Amino acid sequence: MNKSDYRAKYKDLRATLSAENCDDKSLAIANNLLQLDIWDFEFYHLFLSIEKLKEINTEYILNILSGKDKNIVLSKSDFKSASMTHYLLTDSTLLKTNAWGIPEPQNGIQMQPEQLDVVFIPLLAFDKRGNRLGYGKGFYDRFLKNCKPSCLKIGLSFFEAEEELPTNIDDIALTHCITPDKIYTF
Numbered sequence: 001m002n003k004s005d006y007r008a009k010y011k012d013l014r015a016t017l018s019a020e021n022c023d024d025k026s027l028a029i030a031n032n033l034l035q036l037d038i039w040d041f042e043f044y045h046l047f048l049s050i051e052k053l054k055e056i057n058t059e060y061i062l063n064i065l066s067g068k069d070k071n072i073v074l075s076k077s078d079f080k081s082a083s084m085t086h087y088l089l090t091d092s093t094l095l096k097t098n099a100w101g102i103p104e105p106q107n108g109i110q111m112q113p114e115q116l117d118v119v120f121i122p123l124l125a126f127d128k129r130g131n132r133l134g135y136g137k138g139f140y141d142r143f144l145k146n147c148k149p150s151c152l153k154i155g156l157s158f159f160e161a162e163e164e165l166p167t168n169i170d171d172i173a174l175t176h177c178i179t180p181d182k183i184y185t186f
């Protein structure tokens with residue numbers, strides 16, 4: 001199977017999940033995250049979910065982070081350049097859902113990728129080596145390339161690992177992946 005075959009497979013799999021099922025699994029993922037030794041850092045980058053694509057609901061993780069008084073960083077996506085600009089989430093941050101259904105900060109204190117300690121990463125599929133497959137625009141590969149080497153790259157997935165996914169040269173591997181049932185460390 002090539003990358004687009006795997007994308008189709010996981011889009012179909014997601015489509016079979018009910019809203020309630022998505023929510024239960026999202027909560028289980030957030031609970032599993034609590035077992036990881038990742039909570040002593042300062043800056044955590046999070047994605048906000050595209051609801052219509054049945055992405056993991058990251059609100060549970062958002063609540064954990066704010067409960068622990070962590071700095072939370074969100075991104076705004078530029079689909080022309082497939083690049084993201086990063087902003088600190090504050091009480092005055094305005095969120096607006098863009099044309100692709102991604103809630104985004106409108107403005108605020110800009111952050112550089114080098115400042116991030118932990119990045120939570122959306123994905124369609126991942127494999128036992130930590131390779132990740134996204135929607136295919138390369139947003140996260142471009143972003144992660146600019147993060148510091150010690151930055152933790154934590155994938156979140158409703159489904160378990162594939163044996164091996166096809167990769168290209170630009171792909172950046174995960175350091176961890178969390179599913180409702182398992183914690184993978186690569």
Ligand SMILES: Nc1nc2c(c(=O)[nH]1)N(C=O)[C@@H](CNc1ccc(C(=O)N[C@@H](CCC(=O)O)C(=O)O)cc1)CN2
Pocket residue numbers: 011047048049050053055077084100101102122123134135136137138139140
């Ligand atoms: N929540 C979230 N934010 C993210 C990502 C993500 O995967 N999830 N991305 C990760 O890189 C980037 C955005 N990537 C995207 C790439 C393509 C589409 C898109 O084509 N959506 C179409 C059809 C989707 C489909 O084929 O099923 C649509 O909304 O109609 C959306 C987001 C940056 N921010």
Ligand SMILES: Nc1ncnc2c1ncn2[C@@H]1O[C@H](COP(=O)(O)OP(=O)(O)OP(=O)(O)O)[C@@H](O)[C@H]1O
Pocket residue numbers: 003132133134135136137138139140141142145168170171
């Ligand atoms: N650092 C980079 N510089 C330039 N092009 C890149 C870079 N990273 C990825 N690309 C290009 O972006 C395209 C999509 O990459 P890929 O298929 O790996 O996306 P993906 O990881 O599945 O998607 P996403 O990161 O958006 O969730 C490819 O053509 C790839 O060559």
